[in-house]
Amino acid sequence: MDKIREAAALIRDADAILVGAGAGMGVDSGLPDFRGNEGFWNAYPPYKKLGLNFYQMANPEGFQFDPKFSWGFYGHRLNLYRKTIPHNGFTILKKWAKMKKDDFFIFTSNVDGHFQKAGFSENKIEECHGSINFLQCTSACSDIWNASSIEIKVDIDTMRAEGDIPVCEKCGSVARPNILMFGDWNWLSDRTHIQHRNLLEWREGLSGRKLVIIECGAGTAVPTVRYMSEKFLDMFDSVLVRINKRDPQVPQGNIGIAAGAAEVLSTIDSIISDQMS
Numbered sequence: 001m002d003k004i005r006e007a008a009a010l011i012r013d014a015d016a017i018l019v020g021a022g023a024g025m026g027v028d029s030g031l032p033d034f035r036g037n038e039g040f041w042n043a044y045p046p047y048k049k050l051g052l053n054f055y056q057m058a059n060p061e062g063f064q065f066d067p068k069f070s071w072g073f074y075g076h077r078l079n080l081y082r083k084t085i086p087h088n089g090f091t092i093l094k095k096w097a098k099m100k101k102d103d104f105f106i107f108t109s110n111v112d113g114h115f116q117k118a119g120f121s122e123n124k125i126e127e128c129h130g131s132i133n134f135l136q137c138t139s140a141c142s143d144i145w146n147a148s149s150i151e152i153k154v155d156i157d158t159m160r161a162e163g164d165i166p167v168c169e170k171c172g173s174v175a176r177p178n179i180l181m182f183g184d185w186n187w188l189s190d191r192t193h194i195q196h197r198n199l200l201e202w203r204e205g206l207s208g209r210k211l212v213i214i215e216c217g218a219g220t221a222v223p224t225v226r227y228m229s230e231k232f233l234d235m236f237d238s239v240l241v242r243i244n245k246r247d248p249q250v251p252q253g254n255i256g257i258a259a260g261a262a263e264v265l266s267t268i269d270s271i272i273s274d275q276m277s
Contacts, residue, residue, distance in 0.1 A: 004264065007241045007255050008271035014212035017100055018232055019093055020225040021108040021115070021261075024217015024244060028262035029087045029114065031080065035221065035246075044073075046159045060181045063138045067174045071161035074177050075152025078132050081112040089216070089265040090118035096269075097124075103209075105202045107228050109218065111179050124202075126195040128224055130187065134178040137168035140186040144178050145169075203232075211238035216261035219247045 011017070027033050032043030034054045041048035047057065062070035097104040097120075106115050106125040113133040115125050135147045153162040166175035180187045213232055218225035226242075230251065233240050240254040243264045248256035257264050 003255050003257050004267055005271060007257065007264075008268045008275070010212050010239050010241065010255075011096060011214065011268060012272050012275060013210065015100065015209040016103040016206060016211050017093075017096060017105075018211060018213045018229070018238075019104065019106045019108075020213060020215035020218055020229045021106065021110055022216070022218030022222070022225045023110065024219065025089070025108070025261050026084075026110055026112055026114065027217065028089060028260050029084050031084055031112065035219070044076075044159065046157065055182050058179075058181050060138070060176065060184045060186060063174055063176045067138075067165055068161045069159070070176070071152055071165045072154050072159040074132065074179075075161050075165075076154045076156075076159065078147065078150075078152060078177070079154070081114070081132060084112075084114075086114040086118040087262045089262040090114065090120075092265045092269045093214070094119055096272075103205075105199055107199065107225060109222060109225050111177070123195075123198050126199045127192060128180075128196075128228075130177070130179040130189075130192055132177045132179055134191060135166055135175045136178045136188045137171060137173050138176050138186070139168070139171060139173045140188055141173070142168055142170040144188055144191050147177070203235075206236050209237070211236045213238055213240045215240060215242045215244070216265070217244060218242075219244060 033039045034043065037053050040054040057073045104124065106120060108115060108127055109129050111127065111129055111132045113131050116122060133147050134144050136144050150166050155162055167173065168175050178188060178191065213229050215225065215229045229240055232238060240250055242248055242250045242256045243259065243261050245258055245260055248258040250256040
């Protein structure tokens, strides 16, 4: 509890907030945990029968050889992300951002679009691995376009897409999510590059300001978010609050809390509210 009280004081007194979010942030909303083969297979039993793991399914080659099978996986995820409501931790982070007069930024490896869904401004978010809510051509011949108009029906027994699947309006090739997959040389990064420029512009204004980095559910298996958090830690007068059930380790002088994001954010918010009342 001492760590949580210390984190509350840091967040209360900070001038600006950088939020880093990994897969653990979404787990608290009820999204599946793909950590390890068993975690992935618990979420998708048909793939266990086929002996396929997450790395094999999150691979662009499938869209070339069996696009309906690949769209079965991504279509199911798209439908799941659309119907899932972001947990209260998102609302709390938005409240804290308002306390800092919107001097904040979100850096996330999640592709679910839940920060936008929770009401965060698009120009305050970098989705470093892209977003399932946008599409691109498998031939990388066209621009990135919004996926809001597409509906993917999935046979849950076979995990194959039924009916039509998205195609590129420019060349007619199969479309795919604008997500950075494993072994992916054709990912169109234009949208994420624009987001990264926004992050760099925000970063330029941090000199001399007290920054708190709140990292939620970013593990070591895909450490992109952790690297970014620690990069900011090295550059500014800042402290890292790392909230992670399995990997709470932090550089000396920072705060690691081994618990879920929703639980910890709620507790911290209650402490801050009591202190400010």
